Amino acid sequence: MKFDNYPTPLYNSVNEIFFMKKQLIINADDFGMSREINEGIKIGIKKGAVTSVSIMSNMPFFDDAVKFLKNYPSISLGLHFNITEGAPLVNPNRVRNLIREDDRFFFWMTMIPRLTTRNIKLNEIEAELNAQYSKLKSTGLPITHIDSHHHIHLYPRIFQLISKFAEKNKIPSLRGDYFSAWNITLNYQEVPSPTQLIVNIMLLYSHLRYRRRKRFYKTDGFYDINWDRNLTTDSFITLLTNLPNGTTELICHLAIESEKGNKKFLSPRYKILKLLTNPLVKNHLTKNGIQLVNYKSNIKNNI
Numbered sequence: 001m002k003f004d005n006y007p008t009p010l011y012n013s014v015n016e017i018f019f020m021k022k023q024l025i026i027n028a029d030d031f032g033m034s035r036e037i038n039e040g041i042k043i044g045i046k047k048g049a050v051t052s053v054s055i056m057s058n059m060p061f062f063d064d065a066v067k068f069l070k071n072y073p074s075i076s077l078g079l080h081f082n083i084t085e086g087a088p089l090v091n092p093n094r095v096r097n098l099i100r101e102d103d104r105f106f107f108w109m110t111m112i113p114r115l116t117t118r119n120i121k122l123n124e125i126e127a128e129l130n131a132q133y134s135k136l137k138s139t140g141l142p143i144t145h146i147d148s149h150h151h152i153h154l155y156p157r158i159f160q161l162i163s164k165f166a167e168k169n170k171i172p173s174l175r176g177d178y179f180s181a182w183n184i185t186l187n188y189q190e191v192p193s194p195t196q197l198i199v200n201i202m203l204l205y206s207h208l209r210y211r212r213r214k215r216f217y218k219t220d221g222f223y224d225i226n227w228d229r230n231l232t233t234d235s236f237i238t239l240l241t242n243l244p245n246g247t248t249e250l251i252c253h254l255a256i257e258s259e260k261g262n263k264k265f266l267s268p269r270y271k272i273l274k275l276l277t278n279p280l281v282k283n284h285l286t287k288n289g290i291q292l293v294n295y296k297s298n299i300k301n302n303i
Contacts, residue, residue: 023247023293024240024285025219026276027052028254029080029147032062036266040254040273042068045075049276050252051294054080054147057132058089066139076296078145078173079136081129081162084108085149089131095124108150115155122161129165144295145217147175151199151224159206163213173217173295175251176203180244182221187242193227217295220246226253226272236275237284247298252276 028041031053038061044050045068053075055065059082069077083105088095092103097120099105106114114120136143146166147153153162154176166174183200184192192200221244225231254276255269275281285292 022243022245022288022290023298024243024290025052025076025247025249025294025298026050026252026292027054027078027147027249027294028252029054030056030059030149030253031080032056032059032065033085034059034061034255035064036255036258037061037253037269038064038068039256040269041065043256044252044254044273044276045072047277048282048292050075050254051292052076052078052145052249052296054078054145055136056080056082056086056149057135058082058086060086062135066141069141070139074294074296076144076294077136077141078147078175078295079133079143079171080147080149081132081153082149083125083128084111084152088128089135090127094127097121098124098128108152111152112155115157120157122157125158126161126165129161133165133169142296143171145173145175146171151176151202154199154202154206156202156206156209159202160210160213163210166216171216173219175219175222175249176206177216178218178220179204179207180221182244182248183223186223186239187244188238196224196227199224217298218247219249220244222249222251224251224253225275226251226268229268231272231275233275233278233280236281240281240284240290241288243290247293 026049028044028050030037031041032038032055041050041053055077056062057079069075083098084107085105087104088099092099146162153159163174184197252272253269254273255266257266257270
């Protein structure tokens with residue numbers, strides 16, 4: 001499968017061919033959700049800590065995110081497909097099973113049971129997926145990957161739909177397209193967080209059920225660093241030390257603090273922003289030869 005406009009990576013030495021380097025994509029999710037989240041992600045990009053973003057087409061600060069990204073063409077951009085927050089882009093009557101009486105999406109804790117009991121129609125999900133993708137595509141920004149809010153696309157029924165959609169629209173990468181045990185163990189973790197375990201169980205089941213699907217650009221592992229509420233600079237450096245060979249995506253959720261905003265929601269995101277921009281983290285990456293990359297720079301022409 002070929003994707004236009006993405007150059008084939010060149011190997012600079014024999015060492016790179018025979019000994020895989022550790023490369024790291026740091027992807028900020030939820031771009032477009034709120035002013036505080038947008039400002040946090042902007043800081044992460046400006047300080048060189050964020051290399052990739054995923055944008056929410058149906059959220060109120062979408063235009064602000066797009067305007068900013070047009071000045072940072074080196075940042076890779078993905079669709080953060082969303083059916084668990086805010087309102088749909090399509091007419092509510094077309095997605096009646098996805099929304100509450102107030103015409104806003106069910107929260108994820110309600111959405112998952114509805115998917116399990118098949119109260120959700122896939123044609124409704126596809127209609128909203130098309131609308132969100134079309135809005136993002138209309139900006140003219142190249143779309144390198146697709147993922148989802150609350151990782152909802154990893155749920156088996158949606159995973160097949162998203163995989164086929166990505167193939168049809170030549171979106172080069174899909175989060176979680178490859179399962180890795182590192183996603184659960186991190187090479188040192190004895191007990192994964194509940195959310196981490198649930199997400200990866202869904203992922204593994206989807207892989208086994210739809211193992212004959214088309215495959216996309218491969219990352220060798222992914223982890224959402226906001227899953228660890230007790231993450232410190234030292235424990236984050238331990239995580240970086242134990243990255244697998246190849247390319248890993250670290251997912252982050254960033255924000256600035258705000259007197260008017262929900263501190264319980266924003267403070268953990270601000271904590272991660274401070275962690276990622278800590279000079280100790282940058283020094284560790286440099287010292288250990290961990291290269292910051294993104295989907296745009298790493299996607300291959302032939303998959």
